[in-house]
Amino acid sequence: MIRFGAWSTLLAVLALQMVLLAVVAGLAPANRRANHFLAALLLVMASMMLPFVLGYAGFYDAYPWLTAAPFSIPLALGPLAYLYVRALVGRRREPLFHFALPAGQFLYQCVLFTFPTASKWWWDENIHEPLIAPPLTAALLLSMAAYTTGSWRELRRYETWLKDRRRSTAPARRLGAGLVVLAGLLVAEAGYELFETWVRPIDYFDLFGFYVLIGILGIFLGLNGWRNSDVPAPAIIDVPERDWSAQGACWLQELRASDWWRDPSLDLPGLASRLGTNANHLSRALNAHAGGFAAALATLRAEAVAKDIGSGREADLLTLALEAGFGSKASFNRAFRVRYGKSPSAYRSSR
The missing domain is CATH 1.10.10.60 (Homeodomain-like)
Incomplete structure (x- = not known):
């Protein structure tokens, strides 16, 4: 029986707000490239919450064929946050390899979704959990750590560039506030993994707090980006070093x-x-x-x-x-x- 209780309703409201903020950011006329990456990041965060909205509301019990639906692509979090920062500071090149891991995760879920329901359950118990989930979790943590570090370096370089030209560092501070989101998710994910490794296994309901945190951080990121979506940010212009x-x-x-x-x-x-x-x-x-x-x-x-x-x-x-x-x-x-x-x-x- 499908029933939206307190948990599923709270997550649904948080996810819906992120979707609305993503739409607003995507339609902003200024900083279009950066705002498109921000919109994509918010949609990815909202989609990560969707399986738990459906699960807590009873959709998977009513419609078992929804199991393994390709909603959640967490490996896209790091690249999108990094490319959002690069777009705001004026970087123009976005190599395709940034999307290789997220694309692989999405294709894996799409293929698994086509399996019969009983085969999905067997695969999850015998293949996915013991063999695929551990390296996938490690890849997620490494990806988020690497992209958080890369974003922070871009931000520091941008702040130095602004200071050297005696410009306001407000754009860099706004970006720094956004990086808090990625760092917060990284810490929370690592905390849950350490808890499961050293204390006890984490079940479906233990993750409720983590996805509430995703919703809160996502709304913070969306509001910060929306408030400054039309604020011009001076872009780094690399010129040849003077002799x-x-x-x-x-x-x-x-x-x-x-x-x-x-x-x-x-x-x-x-x-x-x-x-x-x-x-x-x-x-x-x-x-x-x-x-x-x-x-x-x-x-x-x-x-x-x-x-x-x-x-x-x-x-x-x-x-x-x-x-x-x-x-x-x-x-x-x-x-x-x-x-x-x-x-x-x-x-x-x-x-």
Whole structure:
């Protein structure tokens, strides 16, 4: 006799809400690829609850041929959650191998569903439970763990990308809230498996709490996605890495050709302004090519003094140093020794 009691009604209500949220997400005009993956994920979670809705309501007793109907495809949870994250951060490639295990699970259930009812029961007792269920459970746990880790890495990379461009990290935080769902399901599934291994076998009714949790987490995920379905999320745009060393060489050549380096008050922001760039880019380029802004200036000034010495100027070394832009005798001696391996006086003597 079919009868919707408290358990079957609660699960049915939770599943129905996920289906409605999936429809709303799938119809959202913005972030279409991401929202389609979210809708598919919600439908998979709702379909996982369907066998228990039917079972607690008595459908399998009334219609035994429904046994092994291909409703539940839990191996699709991890890939869909991962692809949802990738779509939101702007990733475009979705290799087909992500769907290999879910497709295999679905085909297995479709074939088993065609068996006569008595054959299904025999198969479940003699083949599925002892031989297929253990590796299938291990595959589910490994899949969810791997895709949760992959999603978290994508999220961290996205957050770093936003911070580097001084953008709001709110899109990354919204994605982080969604990952709580996948991590929660992984922990719950692992907990049930450990309980069954170390305490006692889990029966059909023990799983009620797990599927209530699926419903709650699914609604949380759906509401979080629905609230932000039309919110634009800046997509990562991978551009070729700039050759900072080459850029540093170009700017250093421009600096060498000018007399700016003779100004003892010259600082990094001032030089960046003269070169038409910003201090961060100039600092990065000079670090890559010349060991930094201060090292570049010291080298140019030391070379200027060495050139004066080589031309035969008789002025004292401190005068030459101050003309080149050095602020003190100590900094001059230090920079000259770094550049030429000897003191200025020894260099003059050798010339």
